[in-house]
Amino acid sequence: MDVDGEGRKVVHLSPQNGVDAAMRTGLRGGEAVDRSPAVWLDRVSCRIGDRTLLDDVSLRMTTGQVAGILGPNGAGKSTMLGLITGLRRLSSGSATVLGERLPGGGALLRRRIGVVLQETALYDELTAYENLRFAAALYGVPSTRERVFAVLDLLGLTDRSRDMVGTLSGGMRRRISIARALLHEPELLIIDEPTLGVDVDARHAIWSHLRVLRARGTTILVATNYLDEAEALCDVVAVLREGHLLAYESPTELIARAGRCIDIDCHPDDVALVGRAMEGMQGVLRVDPTPSGAAVFLHGTAPTDEVVKTVLRSTSVDGLRVRAADLAEVFRALAVTA
Amino acid sequence: MTPWGAVWEGLRAETAQLRRSPLLLILAVIQAVTFLLLVSLFGLTGSRAPTAIVDQDGGPAAGRLVADLAEAHRSFSLRNMPAAAADAALRRGDLVAVITIPHGFSAAVQRGDTVALPVAVDNVDADLTDDVQRALPSAIIAFGHQMGFPGIRLQPAERDVLPHDTDFIPYLVVSALALDALVVAGVLAAIAVAREFEAGTARVLALSPMHPLVPLSGRLLATGMVSLAAMGITTALVVLLYHVVPINPAELILGLFACVVIFTCVGAAVGGMIRRILPVTALIFGIALPLYIDSGALEPERFDGDIIWAVAHASPVYYAVGVLEHAFHSLHVTPEPVVVDLLALAGWAAVALVGAWALMRRRMAR
Numbered sequence: 001m002d003v004d005g006e007g008r009k010v011v012h013l014s015p016q017n018g019v020d021a022a023m024r025t026g027l028r029g030g031e032a033v034d035r036s037p038a039v040w041l042d043r044v045s046c047r048i049g050d051r052t053l054l055d056d057v058s059l060r061m062t063t064g065q066v067a068g069i070l071g072p073n074g075a076g077k078s079t080m081l082g083l084i085t086g087l088r089r090l091s092s093g094s095a096t097v098l099g100e101r102l103p104g105g106g107a108l109l110r111r112r113i114g115v116v117l118q119e120t121a122l123y124d125e126l127t128a129y130e131n132l133r134f135a136a137a138l139y140g141v142p143s144t145r146e147r148v149f150a151v152l153d154l155l156g157l158t159d160r161s162r163d164m165v166g167t168l169s170g171g172m173r174r175r176i177s178i179a180r181a182l183l184h185e186p187e188l189l190i191i192d193e194p195t196l197g198v199d200v201d202a203r204h205a206i207w208s209h210l211r212v213l214r215a216r217g218t219t220i221l222v223a224t225n226y227l228d229e230a231e232a233l234c235d236v237v238a239v240l241r242e243g244h245l246l247a248y249e250s251p252t253e254l255i256a257r258a259g260r261c262i263d264i265d266c267h268p269d270d271v272a273l274v275g276r277a278m279e280g281m282q283g284v285l286r287v288d289p290t291p292s293g294a295a296v297f298l299h300g301t302a303p304t305d306e307v308v309k310t311v312l313r314s315t316s317v318d319g320l321r322v323r324a325a326d327l328a329e330v331f332r333a334l335a336v337t338a
Numbered sequence: 339m340t341p342w343g344a345v346w347e348g349l350r351a352e353t354a355q356l357r358r359s360p361l362l363l364i365l366a367v368i369q370a371v372t373f374l375l376l377v378s379l380f381g382l383t384g385s386r387a388p389t390a391i392v393d394q395d396g397g398p399a400a401g402r403l404v405a406d407l408a409e410a411h412r413s414f415s416l417r418n419m420p421a422a423a424a425d426a427a428l429r430r431g432d433l434v435a436v437i438t439i440p441h442g443f444s445a446a447v448q449r450g451d452t453v454a455l456p457v458a459v460d461n462v463d464a465d466l467t468d469d470v471q472r473a474l475p476s477a478i479i480a481f482g483h484q485m486g487f488p489g490i491r492l493q494p495a496e497r498d499v500l501p502h503d504t505d506f507i508p509y510l511v512v513s514a515l516a517l518d519a520l521v522v523a524g525v526l527a528a529i530a531v532a533r534e535f536e537a538g539t540a541r542v543l544a545l546s547p548m549h550p551l552v553p554l555s556g557r558l559l560a561t562g563m564v565s566l567a568a569m570g571i572t573t574a575l576v577v578l579l580y581h582v583v584p585i586n587p588a589e590l591i592l593g594l595f596a597c598v599v600i601f602t603c604v605g606a607a608v609g610g611m612i613r614r615i616l617p618v619t620a621l622i623f624g625i626a627l628p629l630y631i632d633s634g635a636l637e638p639e640r641f642d643g644d645i646i647w648a649v650a651h652a653s654p655v656y657y658a659v660g661v662l663e664h665a666f667h668s669l670h671v672t673p674e675p676v677v678v679d680l681l682a683l684a685g686w687a688a689v690a691l692v693g694a695w696a697l698m699r700r701r702m703a704r
Contacts, residue, residue, distance in 0.1 A: 085545055086545075087541070087544060087545065107547035107548070108547070110545060110546060110547045111547040113545075115542075115545045117538065117541055117542065119538040120538075121537060121538035121539045121541060121542050122537070122539070123351065123355065123537065123539060124537070125354070125355040125358045125359065126351060126354055126355060130350075130351060130354060133347060133350075134347045134348070134350075134351045134553070135542070135546075136347075137343045137344045137346070137347035137348075137553065138344055138347075138542075138543070138546035138547070138548050138553060139546060139547060140340060140343065140344075140547075164358075180542070
């Protein structure tokens with residue numbers, strides 16, 4: 001544990017991950033970004049009654065970063081976002097957001113933050129334009145019409161501006177809720193489950209819009225259930241489970257630890273052959289039977305091509321897919337390395 | 339960042355939403371009018387009990403008695419029937435009572451004899467039976483007076499406090515306006531606030547730099563205007579249909595305005611507490627009727643006993659009825675002056691507003 005220039009404690013979560021990893025991403029596109037902390041949680045806990053929603057969590061998110069909070073439902077992601085947005089109160093520890101020590105800051109701090117809630121929270125009987133105009137008034141956005149059309153344009157919604165929100169698809173509603181959070185040009189954009197309940201095309205469209213914001217230097221905090229989403233969007237990821245921070249590191253490091261997985265479709269009798277072929281192979285962690293055949297788990301540094309070739313040589317395979325580890329595998333890997 | 343901009347946008351947003359929900363607007367007006375019908379029916383039902391006269395005498399005294407029964411205040415709807423038909427109708431439930439004037443009634447009365455007057459009563463409802471039992475003696479006393487019977491004579495010498503009488507239904511329809519304001523303004527405001535929670539937009543408001551009540555006050559202005567329009571239509575019906583014309587129109591306008599403001603604030607507070615549209619609507623209907631009954635809506639509340647009267651002071655409807663009855667009929671149905679009633683309404687509005695303000699961000703953040 002170190003002490004910063006203002007005498008406050010900075011908790012390094014581990015020698016490999018923690019704050020160091022966050023600070024390594026200080027360069028983007030060759031440009032130096034502001035390294036002052038956008039969000040700084042120091043031993044933060046949040047309890048309601050005898051339930052602990054967050055327990056002794058520390059992290060430091062640098063300005064200009066895209067940080068992810070990864071965890072299953074009930075891990076404490078929304079609670080952490082609630083603390084940062086001021087909707088929830090700390091039980092202990094200290095939290096600083098955009099230089100304001102919580103729970104201070106009040107209206108002026110809220111003016112500097114944009115939040116996309118898990119639910120789209122739009123007025124169905126109003127048009128997209130009317131929804132945004134109303135939100136613009138809450139933040140005192142000047143030149144409302146121009147600004148509303150600017151964010152609609154940014155998110156590819158200009159031609160739907162006059163449509164009632166109730167008639168739009170889930171993906172479009174999600175994009176409108178992101179547009180709403182951008183209206184007042186926030187210094188910190190917080191997004192809870194950006195692609196919850198949207199189809200694959202909309203998911204990629206939303207990712208693409210977030211990448212545009214990232215390229216513009218917006219500091220973004222994303223809570224998600226999906227490792228691939230964190231990998232696609234984030235510079236650094238905090239992994240939460242049951243209110244505990246398990247890791248805070250770059251997605252690359254996380255995937256290297258959690259590894260990859262090869263899903264193999266084959267006859268059940270051939271699973272044993274796959275298992276034998278994998279014995280002693282470099283980077284292979286284990287082979288599990290699945291309903292469609294077998295799953296081969298690899299270390300992040302394993303030679304995936306070699307493993308695939310060996311599998312194909314060992315038996316007759318109907319299908320084969322290489323994918324990132326899922327959350328369960330991340331947690332397993334973190335438990336092993338803890 | 340100007341609060342007025344947020345209020346104005348709240349007003350615009352709510353107006354657009356209401357414009358796109360015409361059914362809600364129509365129901366708000368219909369709801370207001372149905373309460374007029376409700377209280378009118380309340381005034382009419384039970385006041386004219388269907389009663390058969392079986393006149394087996396047919397003499398002049400029998401005719402006099404029938405006339406006195408017919409004039410008994412708010413009691414009998416008389417019809418002449420043969421005995422068998424009357425008995426059958428009573429058993430079918432078509433009649434409340436059968437009054438039989440026996441053979442020789444007129445002759446016996448002329449002689450000064452005591453005559454038994456058989457009365458059969460359907461006692462399905464003790465209240466209705468009581469009405470018949472109360473009305474009969476008053477008709478018989480009137481009959482005795484007409485016939486010049488000897489005995490104790492009392493001639494009431496009535497001195498009216500007020501220069502004019504106010505009939506029951508004109509009194510009821512005016513107090514119904516207070517009930518209308520409570521239900522229409524309360525429900526519309528409660529829906530506007532509860533909808534924010536149901537749609538999840540409450541958290542968007544809580545996250546903004548404005549206090550949530552600032553944009554919501556714009557929305558409440560819109561629901562208040564709709565409520566005022568509904569009240570305007572209902573008041574026009576009271577004037578045109580019931581011919582009840584306000585003696586103090588300015589006071590009426592002020593009273594209705596105060597009622598809409600206060601019940602809008604109360605509705606907003608209730609909407610913020612309950613946070614669901616369906617229960618909030620049911621709750622406002624549920625609390626409206628007891629508040630209405632315990633408000634001097636049927637008669638000045640001070641005549642209903644000290645406890646009920648004391649409890650009524652906690653209800654805004656009590657003060658609203660006080661203001662409106664004075665505006666229409668110049669009646670002082672509350673011992674407090676009308677100005678005090680108006681101030682009490684303003685106080686209620688302020689308390690509801692402060693309550694809503696304190697409640698809103700905490701509730702919306704959850």
